[in-house]
Amino acid sequence: MEILPDIRAHVTRCFFFMLVLFCLAPCVIAQQPAAGNEFDALKQRLIKDGFAPEKIQNILTKDTVSFSPAGVSMFFVHSESSLNYDQFLSKDSIANAFQYMADHKKALDQAQEIYGVDKTVITAILLVETRLGNYLGNQTVINTLATMASLTDETLRERIWNAIPDQKKPEKDTFLKKVTLRAKWGYEELKALIRYTDREGVDPKTIRGSYAGAMGIPQFMPSNALTLAKDGNNDDSIDLFDHSDAIFSVANYLKHHGWDPGISRQRQHEVLFRYNHSNYYVDTLMKISDRLKEG
Known part of the structure; x- marks a missing residue:
């Protein structure tokens, strides 16, 4: 036809x-990066910065490390002011802190003597950060940091944006500005994680932590683990999931940032603010410490 x-x-x-x-x-x-290849550019960047190609290829394999929009998107909606720090001042929480001080008396006493940091302050930090080691976070740290570091890519940034629930989305410009800063920060923390775990002989893919990449009982970021963490049990390794190491590491961190025996309460507040930039957080630590001193 x-x-x-x-x-x-x-x-x-x-x-x-x-x-x-x-x-x-x-x-x-x-x-657009193909599924499973989101970290190809990141691998090349790390290799260019001096990491051995074989090591990077082994660490950032698509079978074990994955791009994590759901986890990282939490970073852009988190609000410190919305947290209920008063829960750590409850009768049960303070009782748990007293028990912790009894269980770890030797390490706390030694840390206080060596670093000059009051053991009640160390205990208060560990209580608020991880409930004395009972809540360590469930995110794979290297997934979080590798995802954050890869957000120099526009397509990958958009995937994070789309993962944020509509009712919690910030202004797009605010999001993009924060992403730009956090991509640089995430890359530096990723490098620190690789160096720290290499030094300690730990597989970085096994470490779990917070939505922001903080890890261990004291919730140290990898850069702090690499430079300020301490061996508290004299086993020639630094394991932030070990209570003695965590206690010594917190004490050294505070000393490094200016804590000295007998410093004023205002100066205590300033030093503790370095641990978490929240006045509400710091006020809670100081209240816990006061109650622990009261006995």
Whole structure:
């Protein structure tokens, strides 16, 4: 049957349109990282910065480390002011802190003597950070940091944006500014994690922590673990999931940032603020410490 001219022209246009789409498809696909390859650019960046290619390829394999929009998106909706710090001043929480001080008396006494930091302050930090080691976080730290570090890529940033629930989305400009800063921060923390775990002989893929990448009983970021964490049990290793190491590490962190025996209450507040930039957080630590001193 003969095709009418107008129909024939329509078919020709459709064919031409489909041909154009076919030709452009590889370009569109090339602009977006393929599933499982989100970290390819990150791998090359780490190798360029001096990490051994074999090590990086082994660490950032798609079978064990994954891009984590759901976890990292929490970072952009978290609000410190919304946290209920008063829960740590409850009768049960303070009782648990007293028991912790009894159970770990030797390490706390030694840390207080060596670093000059009151053991009640160390205990207060561990109580608020991880309920004295009972809640350590359930995010894989390297997933979090690798995801954060890869957010220099526009497509990957958009995936994080889309993972934030609509009712919790910040202004887009605010989000993008924070992403820019946190991508740089995440990259530095990722490098610190690799160096720290390499030094301690630990597989970085086994470490779990908070939505922000903090790890261990004191919730240290990897950069602090690398530079300020201490061996509290003299086993020639630093394990932030060990209570003695955690206690010594907190004490050293506070001393490093200016804690001295007999410092004023205002100066105590300033030093503790370095641990978590929240006045509400610091006020809670000082109230816990006061109650523990009262006995």
